[in-house]
Amino acid sequence: MGQYHTQHMSIRTDNKWDWEIGSKTSWWGTSLPDLWAYRHLASGLVRRDFLLVYQQTILGPLWVLLQPLLTLITYVVVFGKVVGISTGGTPPVLFYLAGIILWNLFNDTFTSISSTFRDNAQVFSKVYFPRLIIPVARLTGYLFNFGIQFGLLILVLAYYFIFQGLPVPDVKWLLLAPVAILLVGTISFALGLFFSVLTAKYRDMNYLIGLGTRLLMFLTPVIYPVGYVSEKWRWLVQLNPLTPLFELFRRALLGQGVVTFPLFAYSFIVTAVLLLAALLIFNKQGDKLIDTI
Amino acid sequence: MSELVIQIEKLSKVYRLGTIGTGYLLQDLQRWWTTAVRKQQDPFFQLPDAQFPNATQSQALWALQNVDFEVKQGEVWGIIGSNGAGKSTLLKIVSRIIRPSAGFVRGRGKVSSLLEVGTGFHSELSGRENIYLSGYILGMSKAEIRAKFDEIVAFSGVEKFLDTPVKRYSSGMYVRLAFAVAAHLEPDILIIDEVLAVGDAEFQKKCLGKMREVATNDGRTILFVSHSMQAINNLCDKGLWLQHGKVRATGPVNDVVNRYLIDNQQLKTKQSWTDPNEAPGNDKIRFKLVELIPQLLQPDAPLDIRTPLTIRFQFWNFTDDILISTHLTLFSYNGDCVFDVASTATICQKGVVSGECTIPGNFLNDGSYYINLYVLKDTTINLYDYEQCLSFDLEDYRTNIQWYGKWWGVVRPTFPFFLTQTHMALP
Numbered sequence: 001m002g003q004y005h006t007q008h009m010s011i012r013t014d015n016k017w018d019w020e021i022g023s024k025t026s027w028w029g030t031s032l033p034d035l036w037a038y039r040h041l042a043s044g045l046v047r048r049d050f051l052l053v054y055q056q057t058i059l060g061p062l063w064v065l066l067q068p069l070l071t072l073i074t075y076v077v078v079f080g081k082v083v084g085i086s087t088g089g090t091p092p093v094l095f096y097l098a099g100i101i102l103w104n105l106f107n108d109t110f111t112s113i114s115s116t117f118r119d120n121a122q123v124f125s126k127v128y129f130p131r132l133i134i135p136v137a138r139l140t141g142y143l144f145n146f147g148i149q150f151g152l153l154i155l156v157l158a159y160y161f162i163f164q165g166l167p168v169p170d171v172k173w174l175l176l177a178p179v180a181i182l183l184v185g186t187i188s189f190a191l192g193l194f195f196s197v198l199t200a201k202y203r204d205m206n207y208l209i210g211l212g213t214r215l216l217m218f219l220t221p222v223i224y225p226v227g228y229v230s231e232k233w234r235w236l237v238q239l240n241p242l243t244p245l246f247e248l249f250r251r252a253l254l255g256q257g258v259v260t261f262p263l264f265a266y267s268f269i270v271t272a273v274l275l276l277a278a279l280l281i282f283n284k285q286g287d288k289l290i291d292t293i
Numbered sequence: 294m295s296e297l298v299i300q301i302e303k304l305s306k307v308y309r310l311g312t313i314g315t316g317y318l319l320q321d322l323q324r325w326w327t328t329a330v331r332k333q334q335d336p337f338f339q340l341p342d343a344q345f346p347n348a349t350q351s352q353a354l355w356a357l358q359n360v361d362f363e364v365k366q367g368e369v370w371g372i373i374g375s376n377g378a379g380k381s382t383l384l385k386i387v388s389r390i391i392r393p394s395a396g397f398v399r400g401r402g403k404v405s406s407l408l409e410v411g412t413g414f415h416s417e418l419s420g421r422e423n424i425y426l427s428g429y430i431l432g433m434s435k436a437e438i439r440a441k442f443d444e445i446v447a448f449s450g451v452e453k454f455l456d457t458p459v460k461r462y463s464s465g466m467y468v469r470l471a472f473a474v475a476a477h478l479e480p481d482i483l484i485i486d487e488v489l490a491v492g493d494a495e496f497q498k499k500c501l502g503k504m505r506e507v508a509t510n511d512g513r514t515i516l517f518v519s520h521s522m523q524a525i526n527n528l529c530d531k532g533l534w535l536q537h538g539k540v541r542a543t544g545p546v547n548d549v550v551n552r553y554l555i556d557n558q559q560l561k562t563k564q565s566w567t568d569p570n571e572a573p574g575n576d577k578i579r580f581k582l583v584e585l586i587p588q589l590l591q592p593d594a595p596l597d598i599r600t601p602l603t604i605r606f607q608f609w610n611f612t613d614d615i616l617i618s619t620h621l622t623l624f625s626y627n628g629d630c631v632f633d634v635a636s637t638a639t640i641c642q643k644g645v646v647s648g649e650c651t652i653p654g655n656f657l658n659d660g661s662y663y664i665n666l667y668v669l670k671d672t673t674i675n676l677y678d679y680e681q682c683l684s685f686d687l688e689d690y691r692t693n694i695q696w697y698g699k700w701w702g703v704v705r706p707t708f709p710f711f712l713t714q715t716h717m718a719l720p
Contacts, residue, residue, distance in 0.1 A: 016297075017300075017400060019399070022392075040429045048418060051417075127413070287392045
């Protein structure tokens, strides 16, 4: 077990002791040095999850690419050809691929973090380490997956730039793509933390999460551009803090997307508030949950 | 040696029976509203404590209640108590896994806990991967594991299967590997919960050897929970006896273990009657006294396998000129008859007949026993069978044997048994 760091010194400030365990649960929880001491555990968990997912599969890590590719084909056929949803001026393949990989980052991270307590009940009740390590490791793992898929997107983009004469976007805009990715990752992390507490307490939350993410996808510009939503309903889509980020991501890479500074600022503030609130709740409730799970 | 490393003060842990949290989102929100926002008392639960006099006792289970004790640098504490006494709860709180309901634990130095063998192991991963992963979970750094890797592998004895997924290991190999990682932790304070319950005898020996080494050579502070009083007695120097969440006794390990054992022994050592009408028996025989007299080495020691036991009995005989003999049978608690001894047969007159039989020490194995007495006429006809008239437990006792598994056999005699070297050279 790692170094204990002094907590709850409010009752008696006594420098004789390195650590103190009291009945008060803390809002701030684990200190950063404590988390840092367990960095190897986080990387070990990322490695484990990666090994586990692809063990005993024929194609192995290729699935990281195959999954978005197969989804892409489905979307191009169903939404592009059959239903005929417009993708604006962008080639459908690029439009859908960008949407799919960013949505996957959100969906996978959120879903997996939201089951932190249920999945790790056994380990949590037998050994102490900062509980936050598990969600951090999961986020890192999915960011890594996203990186691979992003590489695929870049290759497809390069093809369109070179052979199809798609205009190369401005460097200024390109630099905003990582910002969008980071914020989407943060929202999924924060929501995941929040729901991990809820799913540990109330089992029915699991069903809600599956349903909720599917509904949320339709309120996020994954398969349609915001510019093509009727004025009357656009506010509903733009209420979703993910919307400006998806639009920003496409605007940065593909040169098409509706994003204004106020919309982006709205997303940013919502993300920051969510993250702070989720961290507080996760830390405060985490200790109590060990008694329940 | 005298430096305090753990101080436990008024430590309490209460569990609410039934569900923790009301289990309903609506009620939980209502509770949160009243307690956190309006700063009023919890409408659904109150701590049954002096601070809240109107609390209901029946809703709460006190796993620990006002536990105080102090651990000094280098001490090895054995924590004993029956199931549900709060031993594991105490270890979990000190390990920082669960929070106490009240009170404090203060300490100095790095704490490692081994509450389960193989925490963090994943069956799909190879032995090598698992060594690293469980090492990280137990709080080791990458450099630490790397430095000890060969030692861990050697201790576990699974060199050949290092790259095989552990799901293909035998359960023995799995446990050995898991313990090997834990055994190479180097914390200041080590917390161990009943790890001896797993593995074969050879492995247990290895584990205990390692623990002894850690305790004596490295001067590490250890808190150790076990149900094996032998292991506790041999490994620990201080004992803490918990009963129903409270400290029943602390002190030198032998004293605490003895007190615990005496308290737990289910003794029925003496029964006597003054009025024949109330005594067990029939119109021919009625018992007046049955008594078990142990010849203890020390007055406050529990009965153990070394103790000679004398059984004394008296009964009223209501018939003249009758040839009486008695049989004494000893049964182990699973119902096996250990022996059946017959007394001499004597012609008796009306009055009181007495008998005495001694079971020597160093003869019975440890365990629980009961005694039946049979009174016979003409050595064949049963006059009265007095079943389970006495019962007692014998504790284990071993010297110079570093193994704490259950000793085989119904009896455990110490026959003369010698080993001598006859030749110095091999053929």
